[in-house]
Amino acid sequence: MGLYGAIEAGGTKFLCAVGTGPEDLRAVTRIPTTTPEETMERVIAFFQNFHSTLQAIGIGAFGPLDLNPNSPTFGTIPTTPKPGWSGANLLKPLQDVFHVPVHLETDVNAAALGEGRWGAARGLETFVYLTVGTGIGGGAVIHGRLLHGALHPEMGHIRIPHDWGRDPFPGICPFHGDCLEGLASGPALEARWGQPPESLPWDHPAWDLEAEYLALGLQSILCILAPERIILGGGVMENRSLFPRIRQRVKELLNRYLPIPALQGDLEDYIVPPALGERAGLLGALALAIGETD
Amino acid sequence: MGLYGAIEAGGTKFLCAVGTGPEDLRAVTRIPTTTPEETMERVIAFFQNFHSTLQAIGIGAFGPLDLNPNSPTFGTIPTTPKPGWSGANLLKPLQDVFHVPVHLETDVNAAALGEGRWGAARGLETFVYLTVGTGIGGGAVIHGRLLHGALHPEMGHIRIPHDWGRDPFPGICPFHGDCLEGLASGPALEARWGQPPESLPWDHPAWDLEAEYLALGLQSILCILAPERIILGGGVMENRSLFPRIRQRVKELLNRYLPIPALQGDLEDYIVPPALGERAGLLGALALAIGETD
Numbered sequence: 001m002g003l004y005g006a007i008e009a010g011g012t013k014f015l016c017a018v019g020t021g022p023e024d025l026r027a028v029t030r031i032p033t034t035t036p037e038e039t040m041e042r043v044i045a046f047f048q049n050f051h052s053t054l055q056a057i058g059i060g061a062f063g064p065l066d067l068n069p070n071s072p073t074f075g076t077i078p079t080t081p082k083p084g085w086s087g088a089n090l091l092k093p094l095q096d097v098f099h100v101p102v103h104l105e106t107d108v109n110a111a112a113l114g115e116g117r118w119g120a121a122r123g124l125e126t127f128v129y130l131t132v133g134t135g136i137g138g139g140a141v142i143h144g145r146l147l148h149g150a151l152h153p154e155m156g157h158i159r160i161p162h163d164w165g166r167d168p169f170p171g172i173c174p175f176h177g178d179c180l181e182g183l184a185s186g187p188a189l190e191a192r193w194g195q196p197p198e199s200l201p202w203d204h205p206a207w208d209l210e211a212e213y214l215a216l217g218l219q220s221i222l223c224i225l226a227p228e229r230i231i232l233g234g235g236v237m238e239n240r241s242l243f244p245r246i247r248q249r250v251k252e253l254l255n256r257y258l259p260i261p262a263l264q265g266d267l268e269d270y271i272v273p274p275a276l277g278e279r280a281g282l283l284g285a286l287a288l289a290i291g292e293t294d
Numbered sequence: 295m296g297l298y299g300a301i302e303a304g305g306t307k308f309l310c311a312v313g314t315g316p317e318d319l320r321a322v323t324r325i326p327t328t329t330p331e332e333t334m335e336r337v338i339a340f341f342q343n344f345h346s347t348l349q350a351i352g353i354g355a356f357g358p359l360d361l362n363p364n365s366p367t368f369g370t371i372p373t374t375p376k377p378g379w380s381g382a383n384l385l386k387p388l389q390d391v392f393h394v395p396v397h398l399e400t401d402v403n404a405a406a407l408g409e410g411r412w413g414a415a416r417g418l419e420t421f422v423y424l425t426v427g428t429g430i431g432g433g434a435v436i437h438g439r440l441l442h443g444a445l446h447p448e449m450g451h452i453r454i455p456h457d458w459g460r461d462p463f464p465g466i467c468p469f470h471g472d473c474l475e476g477l478a479s480g481p482a483l484e485a486r487w488g489q490p491p492e493s494l495p496w497d498h499p500a501w502d503l504e505a506e507y508l509a510l511g512l513q514s515i516l517c518i519l520a521p522e523r524i525i526l527g528g529g530v531m532e533n534r535s536l537f538p539r540i541r542q543r544v545k546e547l548l549n550r551y552l553p554i555p556a557l558q559g560d561l562e563d564y565i566v567p568p569a570l571g572e573r574a575g576l577l578g579a580l581a582l583a584i585g586e587t588d
Contacts, residue, residue, distance in 0.1 A: 043542035064553055078553045081310045126443035138518070142436045142443070149420035149436070149520035156359040157551060158514040159455050161472075175551040178455075220452040224432070257451060257469040258374045259358055260444040 002055035005047050005098075006285035009090060011082050011134075016043055018050045019050065020290075022118050022276065024219030026050075044097050056101040058282055060110025061090055063137075063277035067104065067152060070090055081174075103288045106152045107131075108139035110284030111233065111254050111274070112222075117142050117287040119275035120231050128227045129274070130155060132214065132274040133234030136181040137220055140225060158180035160216040160246035167192075167209055184213040186236050207214045211242055215249035220270070222254065227261065240273070247271050296349035299341050299392075303327075305354035305376050305428075309338055309576050313586075316412050316570065316577055320344075338391050339347035342568045350395040352582030354404025354575055355384055357431075361398065361446060369398055372461045375468075397582045400446045401425075402433035404578030405527065405568070410435050411581040413569035414525050422521045423568070424449060426508065427528030430475040433499035434519060450475035452512040461503055463488075476505040483496050496509060505536055509543035512565070516548070522556065527568040534567070541565050563582065 003026065010285060012033055017174040019025035021292045027049070031042045047054060047057040062080070066073045076089030094102045105113070112129035121141070130138045138155030140147040140207070146152060162171070162178045167190040173182030182188060189197040193206050200206045232243070247267035252261065262270045295557045297320060302309040308325055313319035325336045343346060347422030356374070369385030388396045399407070406415070406423035415421040415435070424432045432449030434441040439453070441447060456472045457463070463486040476482060483491040487500050494500045512524060526537070541561035548557065556564045568574045 026481045066553070126441075140518075142441060143439055145437055147420075147519070148521045150556055151520040151552055153520055154517045154552060157517045157548075159510050159547070161453050161455050175549045176547070216453050221518055223448045223451045224434075224515055224518045225441070226445040226447055253453070253470070254451075255343060258445055258448060259360070262444055274311045 003053045004289035005057035007059040008281035016046050035084050040093040043210050056289040058285040059104045060107040060285040063106045071076035108137040109146045111289050112141050112278045113287040115286030120272050124228045126227050127229045129231045131234035132236040159224050180217040211245035215246050230271050231274050297347045298583035299351035301353040310340050311580040329378050334387040351582040352579040353398045354579040357400045403432040403440045404582050405574045406433035406435050407581040408578030414566050418522045420521050421523045422527045425528035426530040430479050464554035474511040505539035510538050515549050524565050524566050
C-alpha cells in the first residue's frame with residue numbers, strides 16, 4: 001500500500017508528514033519557513049526518502065492562494081505580508097520532482113477536510129471549520145466538497161456590528177479595520193488588552209467581548225451557509241470557556257429564527273472544538289492528498 | 295415532448311404555469327393566496343388540464359420551508375406570520391393527485407436556478423441570487439447545486455454594522471431588529487422614511503443608506519461564499535441607481551483584499567440585475583421541475 005505526503009505550510013514553519021491516517025503517520029518533520037527556495041528544497045528532501053511509495057501530496061497553506069487551475073499564477077501565494085513569499089509557487093517545485101498528484105488548499109480548507117474524514121465532522125455533508133488565531137479564516141465543505149467559488153472563502157473579513165461605546169478599539173485589519181479578524185483575532189486581543197490572549201484570565205472581560213464578536217460572525221455564517229456543524233479551532237479557542245459563551249450568544253442572537261433541529265438544544269453538538277487538535281492542519285493536508293471522495 | 299409545471303408560491307398569490315422554458319410557456323394563471331386548502335385546490339385544478347403530459351412540478355415558495363426529506367414535516371412551511379399557513383404542506387396535495395416528481399424549494403433558491411439555466415448566471419458554477427423586497431432572502435448555487443446545509447440559507451438575517459448616529463432607525467425584524475432585512479427590506483425603508491420605496495426620489499438620502507447596508511451584507515456573502523456573481527432582484531432593486539452605488543461601496547469596503555479577477559473592475563459583471571425580470575420566480579420553479587442537471 002502506498003503512502004501519502006502532507007504539508008502544513010505556515011508562516012513560521014512547514015510541517016511535513018507521510019502516512020495514511022491519524023494512526024499511521026510514518027514520519028513527521030518540522031521545517032522553519034525561511035525563503036521559498038530554501039524551504040521548498042528541504043520539503044523536497046524530506047519527501048525524497050519516500051519517493052517510490054508516494055501516491056500523492058496534499059498541501060494546506062497560508063493564503064490567500066491562487067487555486068484557479070486556469071490562472072497563469074495557479075498554485076502561488078499572490079500577495080502576502082510575509083517577506084519573499086509574494087508570488088511564491090507551492091505546487092510547481094513539488095510537481096517537477098514528484099510525478100504524483102499534488103493538491104493545494106488553504107490551511108483551513110484542508111483542516112475542514114481532515115475533520116470531515118477523521119474528526120469532528122465525520123459523516124456530515126455541509127460544515128464549516130473556522131480558525132481563530134493569528135488570523136481568522138474559514139473553510140467549508142458543501143455537499144461533501146470543499147467550497148471554491150471565484151476564490152476560497154475569506155470568512156475572517158466579514159463585517160460585524162461594532163459597538164464603539166462598549167469597545168472603542170478600532171480593529172487591526174490593515175484592509176478593513178474592524179472586520180471580524182480585525183476585532184477578534186489573537187493579535188487584535190493582544191493589541192486591545194495589552195497582553196497576549198493566553199495570559200488573560202478566563203474571567204477577564206476580554207472573553208465576553210470575544211464571544212460576542214465570534215457569535216455575531218457565526219450568525220452570518222449560519223444564515224448564509226446553514227451548515228450542519230461549525231468547528232472552531234485556532235489558538236484563541238484554546239480558552240475552552242469561550243465555547244459555552246459563544247453557544248449562548250448565538251442562541252440569543254438567532255432568537256429561535258432558524259428552524260434547524262440542531263439549533264434547538266444548547267448547541268453543544270453544533271459549535272464544537274476540532275477533534276484532531278493541533279494535528280488538524282497536518283491531517284487535513286493528508287486528507288487532501290488521499291482525496292475528497294474515496 | 296412532455297410539459298413541466300411551475301408554481302411560484304407567494305404570500306399574496308400563487309403563479310402557476312406549464313411549459314418547457316422562457317420561450318415556451320403554454321399557460322399561466324394567477325391564484326390569490328387564501329387558505330391553504332382553497333389555494334391548493336385551485337392550483338391542482340389548473341394542472342389537471344395538463345395531467346397527461348406533465349413530467350414534473352417545481353414549486354418555489356415563501357418560507358421558511360422544511361426541505362429535509364427525512365423530517366416528518368417535510369414539505370411544509372413550519373411557521374409563518376401568514377395566517378393559516380403555519381404547518382401547511384405544499385408537496386403532499388400535489389403528490390397525491392399527480393404521480394410525477396414534485397420538487398419544492400425556497401423562492402430565492404428557485405430563482406437562482408432559473409437565472410443559472412436561462413438568465414444572468416448562465417454557465418456559472420457558484421453564484422448567489424439575493425432578493426430585496428418585502429423581505430431579504432438569498433439562494434445560492436454551489437458547484438452547480440442548490441445550497442442546502444442543515445437548512446436553506448436565510449441570508450436576510452445576517453448582522454451588519456449599524457451606525458446609530460447616521461441611522462437611528464432600530465430596524466423592523468421581529469426576531470433580530472436591525473439585521474440586514476430589518477434595516478434594508480422594502481418595509482424597513484417604508485417604516486424609516488414614512489413612504490414606500492417606489493415613491494422615494496432617486497436622489498433621496500434613503501438610497502445611499504440602502505446601498506451602504508446592502509454593500510455591507512454583500513461583503514459577508516462575498517467573504518463566506520466567494521461566488522462568481524451576485525444577482526440582486528426584488529422590488530427595492532427596481533431603483534436601478536442602486537446598482538452603481540452598491541458596486542462602488544463593495545469595492546471600497548473590500549479595499550482590494552480579495553484577489554478575484556472579477557472584482558478588479560467596476561463590478562458591472564459581478565453585481566447584476568436578474569435577466570429574467572419579474573418572471574424569475576416562475577421560471578425558477580420551471581427550472582426546478584426540469585431538474586438541476588439535465
